[in-house]
Each structure stands twice: as C-alpha cells, then as structure tokens.
Amino acid sequence: MTEVQLLQTIGLSVLGLGGAILLFVKARFVRVVAFVSIVLGGFTLVALSIPQMASLPPAVEKFDVTSIQDKKELASIGQKIFFGKAQCALCHTIGTGEGRCPDLKGVGAKLTRGFLYESLTQPQAYIYKDYEHVGQPKFFPAKMPYINKKPIALSNNEILAVIAFLQNMSGEEVTIELSEIEAPGPASTARKGEL
Amino acid sequence: MEPYERHWRSGGRQARLWAYAALVLLLFTVAAPLGLAWAQEAPAGSATEYRDILPGILGSRNLIWIIAQQHLLLAGFVLGVPIFAWVCEIVGVRTRDPRYDTLAKEFTKLLTSAYATTALFGGILLFLLLGLYPKLMVYLTDVFFPSFIVYSVLFLLETATLYLYWYGWDSMQGAKKGLHLFLGFLLNVFAFFIMIVPNSWATFQASPVVITEGSMWAKAWAATWNPTWWPVNVHRLIANVVLGGFICGAYAGLKYLMTQNQAERVHYDWMGYVGNFIGVFGMLPLPFAGYWLMREIYQYNQQMGITLMGGFLSWLFILQAILIGILFLGANYYFWLGIMYRIPGSEAKYRKPIMTMLVILLVCLGVWMTPHSLVASLEEARKMGGTHHPLLGVFGVMSAKMTVVNVMILVTFMSFVMYWRAGKQETATWAKAAKIGQGVILGVATIVVVVLGVWGYFVPAITRINYFSTTQVLVVLFVLLTITPLTALVLKSAKTTTEMVWGIMPPRAAYALVLNAVMVILLMTLMGYARSSSRVHWHVYGVMQDTSPYAYSPALGYAAAFMSLNTFLFCLMVAFIFWVASLGGEKKEGTSGKAHVKEAVKPAVAGAPVPAAGRR
C-alpha cells in the first residue's frame, strides 16, 4: 500500500466512523466530535485526490576550482554565487529596477574589474555618484556589507567568479584569468593593488 | 470579590490542579522521545547541525510541525480573544447591557487557562527547536538576541496585566470601570507586541534582508524590519480576531446543543450570534490583508511568489478557496437561519433575496475554485490541448479570482445588513432616500468590481495589480464604510415590528458555527504550511539552506493529513480548556438555582457560570 492509499484508508475510516456515530450515538458532544472528524476527513480526502507532488531540494552543488574549463563556466558559477551564497540578489536587481539597492545592469562594462573588487571588499571606500541616495529615506535601509567577511564571507575565488559573471552578463570580455582562480587557498595572488 | 474567592477556593483550584497535572503528563510524553534523540549524539568535534526524533515514525520536522502549529493556534486564540473581550466590555459599558459584560468576562476566564497552555507549548517548542535544529537556532539567536529579551519583558508585562484584568474584574466595576477598560487596552497593546516580535523571526526566515555590521540592537532591528513583517502582522492580527470570534461561536454552539435549560439556550444562541458576527466582520477585510502580503512577497522575490501562486503550491490555493468558500457559505447560512428562525413570519419575505445571494455566492465560488492547471487524465488533457481549458482557463487567473472574492465579500456584507434590518420598520423621513442611495452604491460598486475584473485581462499585469485590484479593494471598502453607518443611522429611529426570538434555532445552526470554527482553524494550518513551504529548502530564504533529511516539502495530501490532525488536536485541547474552566462554575450553579429562575427574563446572565459575583 502506498502512503497515499494508507492515508486515504484512514480518511475513509474516519468518515465511516463519524457517520456511524452520527447515526447511532445520541450524546451531543460525541456527535459534534464526529461531525468535526467528518469535516476533517473529507478535507484530507479532497487533498489526497489531487495528484501528489513533493518539492525536493536541489542537488547540492560544490564550487570546485580545479574543474573549471573556461571563462564561460567561471561566469556561470559566478551567477550561481550571485543569486545564492553571496545573497547579492537580496538587494540588487539586474535591469528590472526598483530593487532596494543600485541596479546592476551593465555594471561589468561600466566599472573596471579593480573597482568591482573594491566595491565588494571595501564597500564604503568610494561610493559612486550615481548611487548616492537622495530624497526620502528608503523603506528597508541597508548598507552594502563586506562580502569577504562574515556573515557572507566569500572566498577570493568566489569573488572573482562573481566579477566574471558581472562582466559576462554586461556583454564584456571576462578579464579574470583561469590561472588566478587555480591558485588555491586564501593567499591568492589577486590583490586589490595588482588588479 | 468575596463570593468569587470562595469559588476559587472550592472548585476552581481543584480543576486547575487537574489541568496542570494533565499538562505535565503531556510534557513528559513529549520529553521521553526527546531523551531518546539526545542519547544518539553527533560525533564530537563538529558542531551538531540537526538532531532527529524517532526517524521513520515521527521525525523532527513533523514533531516541530505539530507543536508549532498548536502553539500558533493557541496564541492566535489568546491574542484574538482579548480584542473582542475588550470590545464587548466597551459595548457593555456604552449600551448598559449586562449581557456584554458577562460575555466579556466569560471569555477572559477562558483566556486565563488558555494563556498558560500557550506558554507551555511555546516552551516545548523552544526546547525542541534548540534540541532539533541547533544550526538554525544559533544563527537566529545571533541575529535576534535583543528581541528575545524584549519578548521576555513583554511576556512579563502581559502576564501581569492579564492577571490584573481578570482578577480585578469584579472589584473594578462601577467607578473603577474606566481603569479596568484601560487595563484591557494595555493587555491588547502588549498582546499585539507579543505577536509582532515572533512574527519578525518568522518573516525574516521568509524574506531576509542583508545584515551589516553594527551593534547587536541595530542588527536585530534591521532584521526585524523586513519586507513581509508588517503585512504578516496585519494579516495575523485580523485573522486572530476571526479565530477568536468563530471559536466563541463554536463554543456557544456546542453549549447550545448540550444544554437542556431554555434560559441557557437563549444565552448561548445570542453568544453564537455575537461570535459569528465578529468572525464575519473580521473576515471581510482579511482577503485584502492577504493580497497585500502576497504582493509584498512577489515584490520581494518573484520566485517565491511563483512557487506559491503558480508552481508547486498553486493547488494549495484551490484548497484555500474551498475552505474559505465553505466559511463564507457557513457564515451566510447562519445569518439566513437567524432571519428565518429568530424573526417569525419572515420566510415569505426573505426567501427570494436569499436565493439570489446564494446563487451569486455559488457562481463566485465556482469561478474561484476552478484551477488554472486542471487535474485531467491523459485523454482529457489531449482533448483540451494541455491542462488548461480553452474557455474555463480564463477563470484560473488572478483577475477572475480577485473579482469573485470582492463580490463574495459584498454579498456577505449584504446578508448581514439584511439580517440587521430584518423585523424593523424605518420611521425616518429620509429612510427611503437612504435605501435608494445604498442600493445605488451597492449596484455601482458591483458593476465597477466586475468591469475592472474583466478589463484586467486586457492590461499588463503590473497595471492590473497596482491599479485595478487596488481599486476593487477600495471600492468594496468604500461600500462597507458607507453603508454600515448609513444603516445604523436609519435604524436608530426605526421601530421594531417583529421582536427577535432567541433560543429556538435548530441544531444545524449550532453545527454551522462549529463548522465555521473548524474551517478557520484548518485555514490557519493550511496557510501555515504555505508560508513554511514557500521557503522550499531554505531555513532562511536564500541565506541558510536546510540540509537536514527533511528539507523537502511534503505533498499536499500528506500535509493535509497533518493539518487535519493538528486541527483535531487543537479542537480537543480547546474543548478541554473550556471544560476545565467550566468546572469551577458548575457547583455554583447548583447553589444559585434560585437566581436562575428569577433571572430567567434576562436570560443572558443566567447562562454564564461565574459572573453571579460580578453582578451583586
């Protein structure tokens, strides 16, 4: 017997029992309980009559630096990080506007790679004039957090992947070299000054 | 005071002892398997992320599901009841009708016993969460610790106020009534804050905002002020009133069925009417609050919005439509039965309009329940060219649903107005003009709602959502807010032609009240599941992933079985609480039998077990 059939059997038994009580039992409280059971049993049976579908979590994806083949792949990993672990999309939109924070459409073309890196790791160091907030205070005020520190704490490789994604989605050539990525560990060669 | 104390010493304390003994026993039965789970610790070294309980039989997620749902339903009741107990008290003071004060007190008594149980379940829930979901709890504590403190302080205040409000009821009659009303106000203020603080935790899980560095308090505040916080606060506040009202109605219905005493029947008939009235009035603005919440969710994250409305959970909203539909029908049915039975000789006059309303309601329901993606066999789907029906598919989209919901609200409101005016003859000179004006308002409103609904198909979604749906809502609110005072004004000078007769409603009216309560509870469990599973496999959406074996969202049928179980457990628990609370009063009734006879003319008071003391 499948789970659905088991639950259906239980639901039908509750209906039957409730019906029998309503027919033969006089005690008022018991009758009301039976009535409630019938209603609940009926509801469950209706829900069970719909094709059943559970929502499974997606397979866990690991960011494996050694397996990256080309820059495109790096960018697509960056895309996953942008919309996932890095939580960028909590605030930023790409072209749809009306986000809580600056829209990032074309940002990879507008800003240099070094500036992007600085914006992620030293977010308050230089705030672009366009993004200066004027007028009414925002409804959900937020300051750009340090992406390389807790709680988000992207690794250097992940930050580079995000930059690759930003450049790629702006129609730019990705300037992150795969050789930079493959340098493992936190002592990466990619430093702000060198970019 | 004195009579009351005697009562507390005799029956009340014993009853309470029994109640607590039973609850402690319950705690043990929950704690036992918990020990079992703790016995199998995770290997030392790494921090434990999850623990499980009786996997395969119960599972940690299911246990949390049950306990959290019970806690939430009890909390809804405990927060909803003071609102209308307080309103009833005010009405009692204003109208000098002692029935309302008695009713308010009767419910505050239930409140005191339910309050302890709510806190108890809150405690169990907290322990279980700490034990079963340490990873999540560490994260949430990190973010929200200051609001935990605020919450505890609020709880102290609420408890103190509740005790003062309840135990001071009798001593604060007369000159001090104003103070008592103020206490009631405070009680509701604290209750509201007690509700919105945990709401911030739950809504943060669904719609987190980015947390930057800053003081502990700044972090907690930033997380509290998240996009769905206020929509949920408003939605839950209204829903709690609805829950309180309908449970009050169901309680009255049950008592009505079980008593043989005619005076009590009169009282409980009236109480059922009040409960149903409060429930319906809360229910009318509820869809608007829900709509606002949904809108915020879409704006926050489209993906979550689609998961809810068009994806995995879309069928859930058909179930919701069925439940709300039955609730609307049940509430209207009760009004109509009230007209038919309480106002003798009204059948001939009202059958036709009732039939019209019924047909409109059913047609609206038919539209609302028609899903966008239909359940069809392969052959049927082939004939339709997919799972969308070419003609009925138009009923499946938001434009149609919003329209019929608005029309249903209008019909229910008219049902109530009809009941209100039944058996009365307007005497004001301008009554006729007022009547015509109301008719015009209603007619125009209905036309506007329907026209906007149809037009909505031909404009971009954003226009429809931002302008059309909002206009529909405003039009309906306008109708509610103009016709209510207008009717009240007209009826002020009206003379009653047929006196309402209480206490002769048929049993099915009481069953309708019970049905309404069950529907509301079931709806809360259903939407709780929707809220929780719209996060899919995230503890905190987009931030902290659920990596436990229970990260999946169960299918609707399995979930519905749990919802039914939760509803049943909650109903039984509420019945138990009511029963315990009534134990104290029973002895009293025996001794004050004479008072009954004397009071039979003023039936309301006779039905209430305790308040003899309050009425010296």
Add this chain to the structure above:
Amino acid sequence: MRGSSLAMKGAVLLVAVFVVFKFVAPLVTAPLPMSLIWLYLFLTTVGIVVYGTLSSESTEALLGPIFRFLGGDGLNGVAKFARLAVLVLVPLLVGGQTYSELVPSSQPPAENRTIHPAPPGEFVGLTNPVPNTPENVMMGKGLFAAFCSPCHGPKFNGNGPASDGFNPPPANFVDPGTIAQLQESYLFWRIKKGGVGLNVEGHPWKSAMPRWEVELPDDWIWKIIMAEYAGSGQKPGTWE
C-alpha cells in the same frame, strides 16, 4: 405536495447541471475534465442543501421524502423495490469505486502539470543584455527559423511541421497565455535548460524541448527571445 417537489427539483437540478457540463459544454468548447464537473456538482449540492434547510418547513420538504424513502415506511410496489435496489447498489458502487482505484491499469494517472513553474533563482533577475535593434531582431528571426521553427512554427504559433508528434504540443507564442505572460529571463531559462531543466511540478519528463545551452551561445538565445516577441506580436510580461 410541495414537499416532494423540492427534493425532486433538487434532483432535477443536479442532473441538469451534470448534463450541461458533460454533454452540452463540449458542443461549444473543449470537454471539461471530470474533476471539474465533480466540483461543480458538489457546489450545486451544497446550494440545494443550504437553500432547502433554511426553515423547518423547507427542511422537511427537502429531506422528508429522502428519509421516508430510505426508511421504507409505507412504501409499496415499485418504490419498495427501488429502495431495496438503492440499498444494494450504494455499497456495490463504493466497492466498485475502491476496486477501480486500486486495480493496476495501463492508463497513466491523472496529472496536473504546472506549465509555468517557478524558475531557479539565478534566472529570476536577468534582463536581456543584447540591445533591441532591428539587426539583432533580424538575426534572432533567422536563428529562430533555423532552430525553433520546426516545432514552434514559422508563424510562431506552435504549428511547425514536427509539432504533431508531441504531446503536450509545442508552445504557441501568439496565444496571449504563453510568452506574453512571461518575462524574458523566464524564456531564457526555458530555452537554455530545456525540458529536462523543469522542476518536478513542471513534469520534466513531459517536455521535448531540447537543452539549447549545449548548442547555442547566450547572446543567440537572447536574440531568439527578442525575435519571438517581435514575430508573435507580443510584449514581455511584467511580474504577475
């Protein structure tokens, strides 16, 4: 007299509703699935019961004849036989229904496929990076003709030469219920990941859409999307 007529009227109404939805509706439009007809019958029944039980007289008029019939008091002749038949048939019907539910069959189970399920997060916030110029649209149309039109049709109406082979049929972009409801990012996801990329509620096993990311670069896909909107005369939807 009025008594029997209310119960009778109810029964007639139920039958009429059934006939209209089952047999009359298909004359005008596609036949309704049984699940929907059951729903409407249920609503009608609720309506009859609510209306019938409004007062004690009408309750008697509605339920009296039914109870009397089932109770069997004072029945004779055909009515007596009919009552026996009902008492035998109802359990048989329930048994038969249970049997047909449980017996293994070659029929696929009824389905409710969600046609437009929620896209994965990384596709929600994207916009078309390719500028909407006549040249780009032109190139998109060319790409569409090469890769998409065999199924989705040269006229964008889902009526390509290969379309007959598929169930469900390829999407018809001219229909306002398809791409006009969706955003460009949504189309980008569907084209890039294809049928296999659908989530479970979209029934990935039902779609024959290829996974175009293995063959087409991203900017081609964006151009095709522009061409689909231009060619079908639709505009991208805003969020619903």
